[in-house]
Amino acid sequence: MNLFADIRTLVLSSLDAMVSAGDLPEGLNFDAVTVEPPRDPAHGDMATNAAMVLAKPAGMKPRDIAETLSAHLSEDARINSAEVAGPGFLNLRLAIEYWQQVAGAVLAEGTDFGRSDLGQARRVNVEYVSANPTGPLHVGHTRGAVFGDALASLLAFAGWDVTREYYINDGGGQVDTLARSVYLRYLEAHGQDVAFPEGTYPGDYLIPVGAALKAKMGDKWVDQPEDVWLAELRSFSTDAMMELIREDLAALGVEMDVFYSEKSLYGTGLIEAAIEDLRAKGLIYRGTLPRPKGKAGEDWEPREQTLFKSSAFGDDEDRPIMKSDGTWAYFAPDIAYHYDKVQRGFAALIDVFGADHGGYVKRMKAAVAALSENQVSLDIKLTQIVKLFKNGEEFKMSKRAGTFVTLRDVIDQVGPDVARFVMLTRKNDAMLDFDFDKVLEQSRENPVFYVQYAHARVCSVLRKAAEAGIATDDRTLADADLSKLDHEAEIALLRKIGEWPRLVETAARANEPHRVAFYLYELAGEFHGLWNRGNDTPTLRFLQDGDDPTSQAKIALARAAAIVIASGLGILGVKPAQEMR
Numbered sequence: 400m401n402l403f404a405d406i407r408t409l410v411l412s413s414l415d416a417m418v419s420a421g422d423l424p425e426g427l428n429f430d431a432v433t434v435e436p437p438r439d440p441a442h443g444d445m446a447t448n449a450a451m452v453l454a455k456p457a458g459m460k461p462r463d464i465a466e467t468l469s470a471h472l473s474e475d476a477r478i479n480s481a482e483v484a485g486p487g488f489l490n491l492r493l494a495i496e497y498w499q500q501v502a503g504a505v506l507a508e509g510t511d512f513g514r515s516d517l518g519q520a521r522r523v524n525v526e527y528v529s530a531n532p533t534g535p536l537h538v539g540h541t542r543g544a545v546f547g548d549a550l551a552s553l554l555a556f557a558g559w560d561v562t563r564e565y566y567i568n569d570g571g572g573q574v575d576t577l578a579r580s581v582y583l584r585y586l587e588a589h590g591q592d593v594a595f596p597e598g599t600y601p602g603d604y605l606i607p608v609g610a611a612l613k614a615k616m617g618d619k620w621v622d623q624p625e626d627v628w629l630a631e632l633r634s635f636s637t638d639a640m641m642e643l644i645r646e647d648l649a650a651l652g653v654e655m656d657v658f659y660s661e662k663s664l665y666g667t668g669l670i671e672a673a674i675e676d677l678r679a680k681g682l683i684y685r686g687t688l689p690r691p692k693g694k695a696g697e698d699w700e701p702r703e704q705t706l707f708k709s710s711a712f713g714d715d716e717d718r719p720i721m722k723s724d725g726t727w728a729y730f731a732p733d734i735a736y737h738y739d740k741v742q743r744g745f746a747a748l749i750d751v752f753g754a755d756h757g758g759y760v761k762r763m764k765a766a767v768a769a770l771s772e773n774q775v776s777l778d779i780k781l782t783q784i785v786k787l788f789k790n791g792e793e794f795k796m797s798k799r800a801g802t803f804v805t806l807r808d809v810i811d812q813v814g815p816d817v818a819r820f821v822m823l824t825r826k827n828d829a830m831l832d833f834d835f836d837k838v839l840e841q842s843r844e845n846p847v848f849y850v851q852y853a854h855a856r857v858c859s860v861l862r863k864a865a866e867a868g869i870a871t872d873d874r875t876l877a878d879a880d881l882s883k884l885d886h887e888a889e890i891a892l893l894r895k896i897g898e899w900p901r902l903v904e905t906a907a908r909a910n911e912p913h914r915v916a917f918y919l920y921e922l923a924g925e926f927h928g929l930w931n932r933g934n935d936t937p938t939l940r941f942l943q944d945g946d947d948p949t950s951q952a953k954i955a956l957a958r959a960a961a962i963v964i965a966s967g968l969g970i971l972g973v974k975p976a977q978e979m980r
Contacts, residue, residue, distance in 0.1 A: 400500070400501065400504035400508070400512070400897075400900070401513075401515075401900035401901065402445075402493075402497070402501070402897045402900075402901075403434050403435070403445065403898075403900070403901040404900070404901070405477075406434045406445055406447075406477070406491065406493075407432070407433070407434040407447075409472065409475055409477070409478075410432060410434060410447050410449055410468070410472065411429055411432065413468055413471035413472055414427075414429055414432070414449060414453075414468065416471055417464075417467055417468065417471065422467050423453070423457055423459075423464070424457055424458070427453055427456055427457060428456070429449075429453075431448075431452040432447065432448065432449045432452060432453070433447065433448050434446070434447045434491075435447075435901075436898065437490055442484065442490045443480075443482070443490035443491050443492045444491060444492050444493045444498075444894060445490075445491045445493070446484075446488055446489065446490050446491065447468075447488075447489045447491065448488065449464070449465075449468055449489065450462070450463075450464035450465035450468060450483075450487035450488070450489060451486070451487050451488065454487065460487075461486050461487025462483060462486065462487045464487065465483040465487045465488070465489050466483055468481070468489060469481040469482070469483055469489060472489075472491065476494060477493055477494055477497045478491055478492070478493065478494070479492040479493060479494050479495075480492045495885060495890060496882070498890050498893040498894060498897065499881040499882060499884050499885075499893065500881070501893045501896050501897045501959065502876075502877075502881055502884065502893060502896070502955045502956050502958075502959040503877045503881055503955070505896060505958075505959035505962050505963060506873045506874075506876050506877035506955060506958060506959060506962070507873075507877050509873065509962060510962060510965060510966040510969065512899065512900070512962065512963065512966065513556070513899040513900040513902075513903045513963070513966060514556055514557075514558075514903075515556070515557040515558050515900065515903055515904050515907070516558040517557045517558045517559075517904050517907055517908070518554060518557050518558035518559030518560070518907070519558060520558065520559070520560050521559060521560065521746040521747065522559075522560045522562065522744060522745045522746050522747075523554055523559045523560070523561055523562070523745060523746065523747040523748070523749065524562045524564055524740050524743075524745045524747075524748050524749065525547055525550055525551040525554070525561060525562070525563055525564065525749045525751070526547075526564045526565070526566055526748070526749070526750050526751065527543055527544060527546070527547020527548070527550075527551075527563070527564075527565070527750075527751035528540055528543055528544045528547065528565050528644075528648070528653075528655075528751075529565055529566040529567075529568065529751075530568075530644065531568045531571075531573050532567055532568065532569055532574070532577070532637045532640040532641050532644065533573050533574070533576070533577045533600055533640060534600055534602055534604060534605075534640065534643075535602075535604055535643055535644070535647055535805045535806065535807065536644055536647045536648070536805065536806040537803040537804060537805055537806065538785050538787060538803070538804045538805070538806065538808075538809055538833070539753055539782070539784060539785060540806060541651065541785070541806045541809055541818065541822065542782045542783075542785050542822050542827075542831065543751050543752075543753060543782045544648060544651055544653050544806075545651070545653075545818070545819045545822040545823060545972070546751055546780065546782055546822065546823065546827050546912065547563070547751040548563070548651075548652075548653045548972055549819070549823055549912035549915070549970060549971050549972060550749065550751070550780070550910055550912045551563050552912075552969070552970045552971075552972065553903070553906055553907050553912045553915065553970050554907055554910075556903060556907075556970055557903055557904060557907035559747075559907075562656050562657060562745070563654070563655050563656045563657070564655065564656065564657040564658075564659055565655045565657070565658045565659065566659050566661065566736060567637070567641065567658055567659065567660045567661060567662075568661050569633075569637045569660055569661050569662045570660075570661035570662045570664065570665055570732060571661075571729075574633050574636070574637055575629065575633065576598060576599060576600065577600060577633075577636045577637070577640065578628075578629055578632040578633045578635075578636045579599060579625070579629075580595065580599040580600040580601070580605055580636075581605055581608050581609055581612060581632060581635070581636045581639075582609075582612075582620070582628065582632060583595060583599065583609070584605045584606055584608060584609025584610075584612075585609040585612045585613055585616075585620065585621075586609075586621065586622075587606075587609055588606075588609045588610045588612070588613040589613060589618060589621055602802070604643065608636065608639045608640075611639065612632070612635060615635075620632075641658070647805075647806045647807060650806070650807060650810050650815065651806060651810060651815050651818065651819070652815050652819070652972050653972075659736070659739075661732055661736070664732045664735045664736060664739075665732070669735045669738070669739060670727055670731050670732055670734075670735040672735070672738070673731075673734050673735040673738035673739075673770070674720060674731065674734070674735075676738060676770060677707060677734070677769055677770070680769065681708075682707060682708040682711065682769055683705065683706070683707060683708070683720070684705075684706055684708065685703055685704070685705055685706070686703065686704065686706050686717070687701045687702065687703055687704070688701075688704065688706070688716060688717065688719070689716070702723065704719045704721065704723070705719065705720055705721040706718065706719055706720065707719075707720050707730070707734070707765075707766070707769075708769075709761070709762050709765035709766065709769075710765075711765075711769075712764070712765035712766075712768040712769055713761060713764060713765055713768075714761040714762050714764075714765040715761060718730050718762050718765075720734065730762065730766075733759075733763065733766070734766045734770070737763065737766055737767050737770065737777070738766075738770050740775075741767065741770050741771045741775050745775060746775065746776075747775065747776045747777075747778070748767060748775060748776065748777045748778070749777070749778045749779075749780065749910060750763065750777065750778075750779045750780070751779075751780050751782060751827075752779060752780070752781055752782070753781070753782055753784075754781045754782065754783045754784060754828070756781065757781055759779070760779045760781075763777060763779060764777050764779065778910055780827050780828075780910060781827065781828050782827045782828070783827070783828055783829055783830045783831065784830055784831075785822075785830075785831045785832075785833050786830065786831070786832050786833065787804055787809075787833050787834075787835070788832060788833070788834040788835065788836075789812075789834070789835040789836060790836065791836075794835065809833075812835050813835060813838055813839060815972075816847070816851075816973045816974055817838050817839070817847050819971055819972050819973050820846065820847035820850070820916060820968075820971060820973050821833060821838050821846075821847060823912060823913045823915070823916040823971055824846050824913070824916055824917075825913065826911065826913050827911075827913065841979070843927075846916065846920045847973070848979075849920060849923050849924075849927070850919045850920060850922075850923045850964060850968070851975065851976040851979065852923070852927075852976070852979055853922070853923035853926045853927060853960065853961075853964060854961050854964045854965065854968075854975040854976055854977075855976045855977060855978050855979045856926070856927075856930060856957075857926075857957045857958060857960060857961035857964075858961070858976075858977045858978060859978065860941045860942065860954060860957050861954070861958070863942060864942060864950065864954055867942065869942075869947050869950055869951065869954070870951070871951070871954055871958070873958065875951065876951055876954060876955035876958055877955065879948065879951040879952040879954075879955045880948055880949075880951075880952055881952055881955060881956075882952075883948070883949050883952040883953070884952055884953070884955075884956055886938075886939060888928060888929045888932050888939060889929060889939070889953075889956060891925055891928075891929075892922075892925045892926060892928075892929050892956060892960060893956065893959075895921060895922050895925045896922065896959055896960060896963055898918070899918070899922075899963050899966075899967070902914060902915070902918045903915075912970065912971065915967050915970050915971060916967075916971060918967065919964060919967045919968065919971075922960065922963060922964060922967075923964065925960075926957070926960050939953075940953070941953045941954055941956075941957050942954075961975070
């Protein structure tokens with residue numbers, strides 16, 4: 400049951416009737432017609448822009464269209480009133496009976512209420528985290544992991560066939576540095592005093608890796624030159640770090656479908672195939688880039704390079720794909736990786752990057768557009784930094800990591816559920832302050848507590864009803880006399896519940912899972928508001944002594960709210976609370 404979709408269908412059928420009656424010209428496109436909640440709830444339950452968007456193509460005044468449309472809509476039993484506002488907006492108020500049906504629909508559908516076929520089972524690849532395999536995940540990775548995982552769940556809920564993917568950056572020089580750092584820990588495990596040169600990784604997390612290397616190799620590599628051990632130690636070290644990263648992700652509740660190795664692109668012909676695809680399209684050439692902005696003449700000299708014509712697809716300039724020594728520039732394997740994604744048959748690609756990768760956006764979009772001939776979309780979502788606070792001060796670095804606060808530090812402090820929800824209380828491209836003290840407060844100011852408390856309160860109602868001998872299984876509640884839900888506070892909660900299917904589709908279209916967190920906070924607010932009013936107005940309490948039918952109707956409303964909260968939390972990867980401690 401999607402009320403907004405139902406009423407939009409009613410609006411479109413009314414517009415068709417107006418065309419048939421000669422009140423609108425034929426051939427109009429209704430795609431831009433929307434039905435949404437009004438900005439001010441006092442204006443009604445829903446609003447449609449039909450008259451505004453059709454006025455110009457119809458050659459008519461918006462109010463004339465709106466008034467005729469109002470007459471058509473008012474004939475439907477679901478519409479109590481259709482009032483023309485301003486230059487031609489139409490504000491709709493629905494019959495109370497229509498809202499009362501919402502609770503029954505939720506109880507009948509369960510956590511599938513709001514599930515959509517928007518994606519039409521099209522395949523989408525969501526790549527996220529993709530941290531260098533040089534150490535444990537830090538707090539910035541945590542935000543990217545939570546955002547990407549919630550986005551993947553949201554898209555799956557909205558009907559997409561989702562693949563969650565992690566790109567292992569194991570093809571660059573940072574893996575050589577990792578191997579050298581592990582070698583130092585290996586020597587240390589043999590009793591040697593070691594010093595970590597600048598640029599190596601001094602974190603304690605490599606101590607067990609060095610010990611494991613000793614257990615495997617004995618003293619075979621002690622004091623041996625780098626060319627003896629570097630190649631093999633690269634693989635050993637990367638595998639150890641990826642095992643650590645998998646454990647970190649599991650602690651956060653994140654499971655990947657695919658771990659894709661950058662190293663697999665080299666020596667396999669994949670990079671060459673991708674570049675040849677672009678070359679065949681006339682998009683690879685030898686040329687000279689213009690002088691970079693701000694570079695004085697003596698600081699820069701033109702040189703001929705092998706370039707990808709990315710400017711033909713919206714980039715600011717063409718991009719080098721090969722270094723002067725004939726090796727691939729960093730952009731070449733990125734092109735090949737996305738070429739492989741296109742070849743795997745995805746209809747859409749989503750990359751979740753840290754904010755420091757903003758410069759990659761246009762060139763990657765250009766590459767995918769060129770490789771797929773504009774048939775595969777690429778959306779790149781940037782996650783801003785997270786600032787950590789505790790006891791009013793910035794939270795310091797982790798000794799284990801050596802240079803940063805790890806994902807495990809955060810999980811150990813607050814648990815995965817709190818970490819995940821709080822990471823989604825801001826839009827992904829907005830900075831986030833994560834205060835360890837505030838996120839554990841039991842108050843309305845703490846959104847995760849506020850939402851969890853609403854679900855826990857419903858669970859307490861169900862327990863008390865069971866003690867009173869009132870049947871509260873969903874089938875029984877769905878058959879309750881929901882006409883008893885007629886107070887304005889009860890209808891307000893039903894309205895908010897009824898927004899859930901539309902919210903899912905809106906958030907999925909925008910690739911913005913934070914909208915789910917915002918919605919859940921608002922839904923919890925409506926529920927708590929009704930609960931608190933029951934303290935002063937006994938007839939609003941969910942349990943009515945001696946009146947099981949009325950109790951069941953009110954419990955049906957509470958249970959419907961809890962189902963939607965559980966469904967939304969499921970998308971965010973958070974377990975709903977049964978009780979609060």
